[in-house]
Amino acid sequence: MTHKGRVALVTGGGKGVGAGIARALCEAGVRVCIGYHSSEALAQKTLGDILSQGGEGFLYKADVADRSQMRAMAEATADRYGGIDVLVNNAAMQINRFIREYDADTFRWLWDINIGGYWRATQECLPYLKRSAAPRIVNISSIHGKRPGLFDAGYSMTKGAIRMFTREAALELAAYGITVNAIDLGACKIEAKTGEHAFKIYWPKEVHGNPGMPLANICTPEDVGALVLYLTGPGAGMMTGSGIRLDAGMMLV
Numbered sequence: 001m002t003h004k005g006r007v008a009l010v011t012g013g014g015k016g017v018g019a020g021i022a023r024a025l026c027e028a029g030v031r032v033c034i035g036y037h038s039s040e041a042l043a044q045k046t047l048g049d050i051l052s053q054g055g056e057g058f059l060y061k062a063d064v065a066d067r068s069q070m071r072a073m074a075e076a077t078a079d080r081y082g083g084i085d086v087l088v089n090n091a092a093m094q095i096n097r098f099i100r101e102y103d104a105d106t107f108r109w110l111w112d113i114n115i116g117g118y119w120r121a122t123q124e125c126l127p128y129l130k131r132s133a134a135p136r137i138v139n140i141s142s143i144h145g146k147r148p149g150l151f152d153a154g155y156s157m158t159k160g161a162i163r164m165f166t167r168e169a170a171l172e173l174a175a176y177g178i179t180v181n182a183i184d185l186g187a188c189k190i191e192a193k194t195g196e197h198a199f200k201i202y203w204p205k206e207v208h209g210n211p212g213m214p215l216a217n218i219c220t221p222e223d224v225g226a227l228v229l230y231l232t233g234p235g236a237g238m239m240t241g242s243g244i245r246l247d248a249g250m251m252l253v
Contacts, residue, residue: 146160
């Protein structure tokens with residue numbers, strides 16, 4: 001098995017981490033549906049970068065909180081390319097709030113995006129993945145699913161849920177030969193946060209003393225893309241239910 005000619009759907013693929021994943025997959029010869037929702041300009045730039053390098057992909061605007069839109073995106077991908085071999089669940093929000101600052105609507109909205117979106121995408125892509133010769137699911141999680149960060153408990157809770165969802169899905173979907181793994185990501189160099197929800201982004205003084213990264217740097221979207229390539233390639237066929245830390249050593253200090 002090689003990557004060339006395979007088909008992937010990447011949620012949140014238009015910018016940030018998702019864009020790095022989409023670019024890496026296309027560079028390896030994978031045909032990619034680049035799912036996006038709030039930032040069409042960045043998504044168009046990502047697609048332009050891919051096409052200029054000879055890659056093959058297309059954009060699809062869909063809200064991961066809407067099942068009908070997720071179903072339509074999966075169908076459009078399979079109709080265009082003949083199936084789906086790889087699902088990368090990446091679309092998520094980190095709104096940076098203390099517990100005291102969450103209201104009920106914000107809490108429900110965050111969970112509906114960060115874990116509900118992964119759930120819907122997996123369900124809607126499953127019929128196509130079952131027909132793939134080497135089906136793969138990669139869930140982008142965070143080290144905050146393991147370690148509290150003094151800040152944004154809601155986000156950390158969703159990332160912890162993704163870790164368990166990965167394990168449960170790995171057990172259930174093994175019957176179809178589908179591997180399911182997670183990447184526990186640390187800080188990553190991405191664009192400024194965008195979206196229709198105008199949350200203020202700030203870092204309170206309580207977290208300024210957090211230790212830095214032993215490697216004296218933070219990850220890039222390209223680093224994440226390289227790991228996704230491994231997890232969706234022939235070398236990871238016997239790997240499922242795993243969570244791989246990609247954090248420049250943040251969890252060590």
